[in-house]
Amino acid sequence: AQSVTQPDIHITVSEGASLELRCNYSYGATPYLFWYVQSPGQGLQLLLKYFSGDTLVQGIKGFEAEFKRSQSSFNLRKPSVHWSDAAEYFCAVADGEYGNKLVFGAGTILRVKS
């Protein structure tokens, strides 16, 4: 079974600073990878996904992520954080027959200080 590790439980950044959230996965072949965001009291919203091709993928809200096979990583980045980015972020990898299940990391809570 696949697994996803998000090493940072909490991260605090200043508004306007850059952000990088770490994600490591375990999978033998090319994985299907996702980043979701959850605002307080809300469901999850897809930020971006990777399944092949260019290793740098762009998402919504100015986020991007880079797939690095050699490091088994799929880190999420944003050059300048806004206060509205405060939320919990989940990395996930597709699993199961035809990859139709998701395995989630434990999540990283982002706090933005003004």
Added chain:
Amino acid sequence: NAGVTQTPKFRVLKTGQSMTLLCAQDMNHEYMYWYRQDPGMGLRLIHYSVGEGTTAKGEVPDGYNVSRLKKQNFLLGLESAAPSQTSVYFCASKTDRGRGRDEQFFGPGTRLTVL
């Protein structure tokens, strides 16, 4: 389109009581999922369905049952609630066209407390 909706939004149960959570989607998706979210543990898959009339166990199925009698609905049942089932429950759905490449669409969640 309403997307994925969940009923109810909040519920408090006493130990041993039963209840059913309803998930509905209007996107004609084949796949539907039930997750629970607990602090520091991310989302864990309880049960899922690959189509009308089918169900399968996920990572943490014990104490839960599900049914998918209609394509648009996926019900999660707790027969005898326990305090360990206090959690936030999310439903999700997705199409089957892209296999694992498709995103899952999530409902707003149901916060369940078992006393």
